[in-house]
Amino acid sequence: MTSAATAGAGLSDAEFEKFREYFYKRTGIQFTSAKRYFVDKRIDACIRGSKFDTFTSWFAALRLSDRSDLLQELINQLTVNETYFLREDYQFDSMLRTVLPAVLEARGGVNRIVGPVKILSLPCSTGEEPYSIALRLLEEWPPIDRIDVEIHGADIDSDVLSKAGHASYGERSLQRVPKKWRDKYFSPVGGGRFQLDEGIRGAVTLHQVNVCDTNTMRAFRDFDVVFCRNVLIYFDELSSRRAAENLYGAMRPGGYLFLGHSESMSRISPIFTPTRLPEGIVYQRPTGANR
Amino acid sequence: MTETPVKVLVVDDAATVRLYHTSLLSEAGFHVEEAANGLEAVESALTTAYDLFVVDVNMPKMDGYSCVETLRSETVGTPAPVLMISTEDRPGDADRAYAAGANLYMVKPVSAERLVRVARMLTAGSGIAA
């Protein structure tokens, strides 16, 4: 453990262990020894991309200042961060099969529910997530014929929001969309791009918001389902806590929160109740009765 | 006696404590998994049926007592034995552990022999390591 790895030399066993423990403590993500080669390569890329030339100096800077640029690059290297239609689709399965039926039941049933079912996608980026939710509801959730559903997308970045509003996508974004849905809801707009049907575009409300800002988040209320995937992992301790608190405030008691599949509330905040669904863990805002 | 190994979840924010308890219990034939705080333990217990929990007290996000209470509540509802091991030895700490639903409360450090003996006692009849 006395040797300090320089870029390109790979990590020593002790360095790998230190890094593995840090990343587990910080994110809850565990890398087994089988991932050693992958982790070594990606950390090497992070060190090369930084102003540091050894693992020791890079790791010290990462830990000491919780520097967001170093951390962002690290997470980008170690996780898949790409948005496309029907990404992590098992969570949408979970929403249709388990979560929405539970929401309807908790709110009095299909025939007695008052007000719309509200779904929030945050961050919504260029729109793939909220529009995926819309497509799956329209195609695969029959109760939508009898009740109102509001879908909201929100992001801090006005550029991605304007792209989301335009809703035209290339092949890469659409690769998982079944041909039948593509024919039905998208029309070619040239340059290999396809624009989403105006009816769906118009039905999804887009907002610019910073999830860490309590004052703007206060306007989001009574959501039954929130998707907040692959963003909290990038925040420092206090920002992720405040974001979680703001999401809690945006949800109806008993409402459901989906995080990205490698993210865990266990590193962020204890205010939600983890709940096991057949498709995985989801978080619920406690109802008064659970307190 | 069944053929399934006894499954233990070691819950502690200190990596060295997890390593210590995990290596002692693994050598004794238990199948050990780890969680770094009470909340992660609750999440793990929702998806895996453990035969024993070894739980620290002072942990971020969710302390040991709250963790044990949640394991016993309808959120998880596990009947598995819980051994709490803590650095705290103030009056009332053990009572708090039992009130939360722990089966046994011990103060650190716990010797290898004692940890394994207690783990066997608490899991008697639940698998091949017992």
Added chain:
Amino acid sequence: MGLVRRNAPPPEETAAPPSIDTLMSQLDDPDPDCRREAALGLGGVDEAVPALLSRVAGEDEPAVRDAMLTTLAAHDTAAVAEGLAVHLATDDAGLRTAAAEALATMPVAVPAIVPRLLADPDHDVRVMTAMVLADLPHPGSQTWLAQMIAEDEHPNVVTAAIDALLPSLGPEHHDLLRAAVDRFPGDPFLRFTVEAALR
């Protein structure tokens, strides 16, 4: 029926934040959710700090307490550091660990109180201090942890400090670790920890 667009104006245009006076009075509202939102809404408001500090220990709703601590920790000042450090000694495990977590995010104000915490007669407070230093992003943390390993009289404090120092452990710490084993020869966990760290 079906997908509906929200007809009301977008929420960002309707949101008028409550006044500070309103939020301050809501800290004592019987509805926990109202208290929780008030505590969050007071983020960045200096004059709310004393009111929040005085309510942390008495707040029995964990979600409200967490909101208070989230807001307080963002005020990285001596008053908040001292006000939260008091709770490291409490019998309430949830409160003392939550206070330690908050203090670990305050690298400006916490260093000034570390010497006092290291000298606290209650070894449980010193164990909690090691927990704070483990995550405190401050270059002095390593030095204080090394000092705890070298000097603290309680083995549980020393093992907590070793665990906290582990990520930044270097060859310069090896003698320190060996000396700790010699000081507490009867502690099997301390010996194991040091052997694992030196391996």
